[in-house]
Amino acid sequence: MVYLVGAGPGDPGLITVAGLDRIREADVIVYDRLISERLLDYAxxxxxLIYVGKVPGQVSGADVSHDQDAINQILADKAREGRRVVRLKGxxxxVFGRGGEEAEALRAAGIPFEIVPGITSAVAVPxxxxxxxxxxxxSASFAVITGHEEPGKPQSAVDWSHLAAAVDTLVFLMGVKNLPEIVTNLVANGRPETTPVAVIRWGTTPEQSTVTGTLADIAERVAEAGLTPPAITVVGEVVRLRENLSWFEDRPLFGKRVLITRTRRQASELARLLAAQGALPIELPAIEIEPVADTVPLAAAIDRLRDDGYAWCGFTSANAVELTFEHLAERGLDARSFGGTRVFAIGPATADALRSHGIAADV
Structure with missing residues (x-):
């Protein structure tokens, strides 16, 4: 079975519940370049984990991961092994994700599949x-258009005259390289040069950057800003609303990179809190908590604890709490072992850890 799962536009919090469930259940995850790799932490x-990302304008040579036929083959081969395969796509x-092509290839190969829609960048990034x-x-209408069509193509699949005259908001995906041609085609077909435009790079992530202008000057402004893919382009009067509705780039830690050196288990919660304030958390655990090799003293202390041999038991960290309760669980014991012993905790995190195991610290 293959699940074609939309990962959303970049912010890992925007994946659907169904998509996250499929990731957690997967035996194999075949993923793209533009997904948030934080989603892989749920695997x-x-x-x-098989990376098959494609970099625009680059040819990988012997690396078949960049070839669509090879991707289709990987999906079919892994499914035939009886494994649950998730094809994780940005x-x-x-929506310009080649999911239809992959579904066709699976159907032709006799492989069952399921589509799990994702939030498209065409709506989320703006x-x-x-x-x-x-x-x-x-704006009463909008259209999503590929911006990746080769300039000068003899028979364009894009109806420029209709887009320029009949659609209020235009969203071009993957169009930074061809931005000058996009502008030229719109103006040549009657779109006023004064029409507002926004180009948004790495949208929905802490690296998001936005350049605004008009059809008359947006190509020049983007070049001056050094904006490169991945980015989307929004054309229309709705762009003027950004001045009043901007919110994501106004968060207190937006664009700040924060290095987290705590243990991985503790770092994840801190990373979530930092990301909520706009920061880009980078997890680099510098310490690792391991249980002591000699558990005899701990076992003896627990035996004494169960016999009410201590008036007080203190915990100096959440790690100490977790290791103690892991040892209790291994012996089939729980919080009842503390009996009438009073408990103190150093720090609110330690107190919270105790509370999660059914103990409210006395101090």
């Missing part, structure tokens, strides 16, 4: 830049 420890699989794609009195 089982024994799951195979945004939504069916929202994180404070730009609604529709707005009463401003």
């Amino acid at each position: 089982r420890a024994d799951a195979d 945004g939504d699989p069916f 929202a994180y830049a404070g730009i609604p794609v529709t707005h009463r009195g401003v």
Whole structure:
């Protein structure tokens, strides 16, 4: 079985509940370049993680991971082994994600599949830049267009005259390289040069950056800012709303990189709190907590604790709490072992850890 799962636009919090469930259950995860790798933390420890990301403008040579036919083959081969395969794709699989092609290949190979839609960057990224794609009195329609079509293509799949005249908001995906041609085509087909434009790079992530302008100057502004892919382009009067609706880039720690050196288990919660304030947390655990090799003294202390041999028992860290209760569990014991012994905790995190095991610290 293969699950084609949309990972959302970059912020790992934007994946769907169904998508996260599939990641947790997967035997194999075949993932793209633009997904948040923090989502892979939810995978089982024994799951195979296979990277098949494609970098625009780069050819990988012998690396078949960048070839679509090879990706299709990987999906089919792993599924035939009887494994649950998740194909994790940025945004939504069916919005310029080649999910339809992969589903066709699976159907042709006789492999069952399931589609798990994701939040497309075409809507989420403008929202994180404070730009609604529709707005009463401003925009009643929007279109999502590939910006990756080769300039000068003899028969363009894009109806420029219709887009320029009949659609209020235009969202171009993957269009930074071709931005000058996009602008030229829109203006040549009647879109006013004064039309507002926004180009948003790495949208929904702490690295998000936004350049605004008009059709007359946006290509020059983007070049001056050194904006490179991945980015999307929004064309339309709704861009003016950003001045009043910008929120994501206004958070107190936006754009700050924060190195976290705590243990991985403790770092994850801190990383979540920092990310909520706009920071880019980088987890680099510098310490690792391991149980003592000689557990005889601890076992003796627990035996004495159960016999009410202590008036007080103190914990200096949450790690000490967890290791103690792991040892209790190994012996089939729990918080009842503390009996009438009073307990003190140093620090609120230690007190919280005790509370999670059913003990309210006396001090």
